[in-house]
Amino acid sequence: MQRKNLPTNEVSTTVEENLAVAKMQETFPKACMKLRMLEYANNRGTGEHQFDILEEHFNRKEFGNLYLTEDSPYERKRLQERRSP
Numbered sequence: 001m002q003r004k005n006l007p008t009n010e011v012s013t014t015v016e017e018n019l020a021v022a023k024m025q026e027t028f029p030k031a032c033m034k035l036r037m038l039e040y041a042n043n044r045g046t047g048e049h050q051f052d053i054l055e056e057h058f059n060r061k062e063f064g065n066l067y068l069t070e071d072s073p074y075e076r077k078r079l080q081e082r083r084s085p
Helices: 015-023 028-041 048-066 073-083
Strands: none
Touching: 015 028, 015 048, 028 048
16 A cells, blocks of 8 residues: 555665665765655655765765864764763
8 A cells, every 4th residue: 555645665675775775876965865765665754864874975975084074063963962961
């Protein structure tokens, strides 16, 4: 049975497999759309953490290790999350 007329996968895939497919897209917006489509095809939604993983991948792909310094907004956010209880 399909919900909201969205196609479903005949063989279910894991979140990790869907993230791997999304990382193969050309751009970050295309990767987000692909991940959304794959997750909804498996009757799952998407979460912020999944998009953070994609964002980190595309930032490394585009900027290399320059983006992931302690002064970067992404690293500051991660460090704050680790420090908070």
